[in-house]
Amino acid sequence: MTMSNAYIDDFPAEAKLVRTAFYSSFLALALGGVFGIIQTLHRTGYYRFIDSADYYTVLTAHGVFLVISFTIFFLVGVFTWAITTSLDRGVEDLRFSWGWYGLMATGITLSGVAILAGFTDATDISASVLFTFYAPLQAHPMFYLGLVLFVVGTWLAGADWFRSWWAWKQENPDSRIPLPTFMVLTTMLMWYIATLGVAAAILLFLLPWSLGLVDSVNPLLTRTLFWFFGHPVVYFWLMPAYMMWYVLLPKVSGGKLFSDPLARVVFVLFLILSVPTGIHHQYLDPGIAEGFKFIAMTNTMFLLLPSLLTAFTVVASMEHGARQRGGEGYFGWLTALPWRDPVFTGMALAGLMFAAAGFSGMINAGMNINYLVHNTFWVVGHFHLTVGTAVALTFMAVTYWFLPQITGRALWSRSVALGQVVLWFVGMTFMSNAMHRGGLLGVPRRTAEPQYDGFEFEAAVGSMGELQAQIALGGILLTLSLVLFFANVFGTALNGRSDELPANEYAGTLSGPEDAPLVLDNLKLWTAIAVVLVIFAYTFPLLSIVDRGGLFGPDINPLPVSLETVHLLAFVLESHVTGTLESIAWLGVNR
Amino acid sequence: MRIGAVDYITASLSERMCAMTDESEQRREIGHDEYDPVGTLALITVYFLIIALLWVFMYFVEFLGNEPTVVGTFLTVVGLA
Structure with a gap:
């Protein structure tokens, strides 16, 4: 019998499931990281060993592996831990739980193989459609089918967690929903609503189109359905990180969560407001009226509220820990925080980056300012602060807490872990800052070779060369950071079983659930409000898009990305642009 | 408790x-x-000041730093000035 009270001691079977989900997530992180450094060096021109046409396959792999498999596999691990720990009960049926994991793994493998097959001419399978898979870019059916299986897997995972909660409620009819469980349930309700968009886009349009069952699609309709899912998915990445900030960070800071009721309000607001905002990704899409975009912008600005509430609650919880550790003064308490603990430092730095991301996000969200940064490198800088740091760095930091809990082995090296999280922060500071500045100069995103003959981007401060150097340097530091991370994951797995592990506990609260109004736990009410807001925000835009372009669109040509089509497209574009320039010059001469 | x-x-x-x-x-x-989370108040105040200053700075970077991008009497005049 072991001495410790770690998660693996209480829930050995669930620990195995969480461990498997985490390892799947880390495999995706490793692959995504490799493609990340390849494209960083390619784009900045420092080292190009792939063909520029393959850049888009690399970009697709980087995006899909990181923002679909890395984040969501980690999420299902964290959520399974949260449900079992906070309800203090194992999963209801282990075979069902392994079933949803298997479905997710099968799905992402199919999609991943379809993407990677784009590197070889041995098959005609490819899916170089980027994470956003806009029509007319067309992927092999295997890509879409894999995504469907993956998403259905997450739906079943959600059903599993709801089932645990229902079973728990039978035995505890008068208890409040424990906070971690509340966070899981509200996040999953948001996810069910959000994924209806991508399910419709794939099952009704893109998959039949890719299979040749329908001739064409309405690109604006599928784009809009994508963003119906594409914005809330960012909160799906973020909510497990938020959960860690609320339930783990106060504890590792040495304090308690400032307010359980505020945490519940934040998750309710995300459930209500995440979905009816997707059109803010389409401010530049013709075919959607300005008024609808304005509604999306208003909803988006309201979404700042839960993030600012989080900033307050999380910082106040950290401060509580610092003061209990002897911290004093207005700013002096910051020095009393446990900066040598990689779990704490990683999460705190992730939160700091998220504060910076808040600003670039406000720029993106403003309709007129968005016009100036839309489709530029600025946007890439923004999401490397949000999902690339606030989420990814939090996940890596809490991994150092979770690994002992789910493997029963002591962490291989706390010092390496501390170096890793700091290196990530430094690397991302270089890379993301330079990306933002590049975007202000008009440097485009999603471009293999952002250089043009006879045209120079002019920087008011610094130079393009300096920005490229910062991006490449940042990318290299991030890659080194990943190497250190995996060294720790492997080193820990190779350690012997330890019986002196910390107990599986999360933060207590200063103001507990007894202070939260009962209505906050009324999940039906919040879901109903969320659905009504979605109907308000999307009915008229969707009707008008279908009315104008038809359900299956005007006749468009699918674009399987092969070298021939790229050359053809380049030729068509070139002659078109030359023609336009000539006519402009002609107008200028004749004015 | x-x-x-x-x-x-x-x-x-x-x-x-x-x-x-x-x-x-x-x-x-x-x-x-x-x-009494006064440290939080102090930090958040600093954050709001930074954001407010950046918001003002944004006007110079995005609008005055570029050619006029929105066609309209007022902006054109500002852009030409």
């Missing part, structure tokens, strides 16, 4: 264990009613 500084001394062992968070580093117990 809330435990204030005075209550803490008289609290039972199990209540104390529950209130403790990070036993090794903790020097004192601060309960709900004694805690």
Whole structure:
């Protein structure tokens, strides 16, 4: 019998499931990281060993592996831990739980193989459609089918967690929903609503189109359905990180969560407001009226509220820990925080980056300012602060807490872990800052070779060369950071079983659930409000898009990305642009 | 369960264990009613100041730094000035 009270001691079977989900997530992180450094060096021109046409396959792999498999596999691990720990009960049926994991793994493998097959001419399978898979870019059916299986897997995972909660409620009819469980349930309700968009886009349009069952699609309709899912998915990445900030960070800071009721309000607001905002990704899409975009912008600005509430609650919880550790003064308490603990430092730095991301996000969200940064490198800088740091760095930091809990082995090296999280922060500071500045100069995103003959981007401060150097340097530091991370994951797995592990506990609260109004736990009410807001925000835009372009669109040509089509497209574009320039010059001469 | 500084001394062992968070580093117990997060107020104020200044700075970077991008009498005049 072991001495410790770690998660693996209480829930050995669930620990195995969480461990498997985490390892799947880390495999995706490793692959995504490799493609990340390849494209960083390619784009900045420092080292190009792939063909520029393959850049888009690399970009697709980087995006899909990181923002679909890395984040969501980690999420299902964290959520399974949260449900079992906070309800203090194992999963209801282990075979069902392994079933949803298997479905997710099968799905992402199919999609991943379809993407990677784009590197070889041995098959005609490819899916170089980027994470956003806009029509007319067309992927092999295997890509879409894999995504469907993956998403259905997450739906079943959600059903599993709801089932645990229902079973728990039978035995505890008068208890409040424990906070971690509340966070899981509200996040999953948001996810069910959000994924209806991508399910419709794939099952009704893109998959039949890719299979040749329908001739064409309405690109604006599928784009809009994508963003119906594409914005809330960012909160799906973020909510497990938020959960860690609320339930783990106060504890590792040495304090308690400032307010359980505020945490519940934040998750309710995300459930209500995440979905009816997707059109803010389409401010530049013709075919959607300005008024609808304005509604999306208003909803988006309201979404700042839960993030600012989080900033307050999380910082106040950290401060509580610092003061209990002897911290004093207005700013002096910051020095009393446990900066040598990689779990704490990683999460705190992730939160700091998220504060910076808040600003670039406000720029993106403003309709007129968005016009100036839309489709530029600025946007890439923004999401490397949000999902690339606030989420990814939090996940890596809490991994150092979770690994002992789910493997029963002591962490291989706390010092390496501390170096890793700091290196990530430094690397991302270089890379993301330079990306933002590049975007202000008009440097485009999603471009293999952002250089043009006879045209120079002019920087008011610094130079393009300096920005490229910062991006490449940042990318290299991030890659080194990943190497250190995996060294720790492997080193820990190779350690012997330890019986002196910390107990599986999360933060207590200063103001507990007894202070939260009962209505906050009324999940039906919040879901109903969320659905009504979605109907308000999307009915008229969707009707008008279908009315104008038809359900299956005007006749468009699918674009399987092969070298021939790229050359053809380049030729068509070139002659078109030359023609336009000539006519402009002609107008200028004749004015 | 809330435990204030005075209550803490008289609290039972199990209540104390529950209130403790990070036993090794903790020097004192601060309960709900004694805690005043002035440091948070200070940090958030600094953040708001930074954001407000950046917002003003944005006008210079995005609008005055570029050619006029929105066609309209007022903006054209500003852009040409």
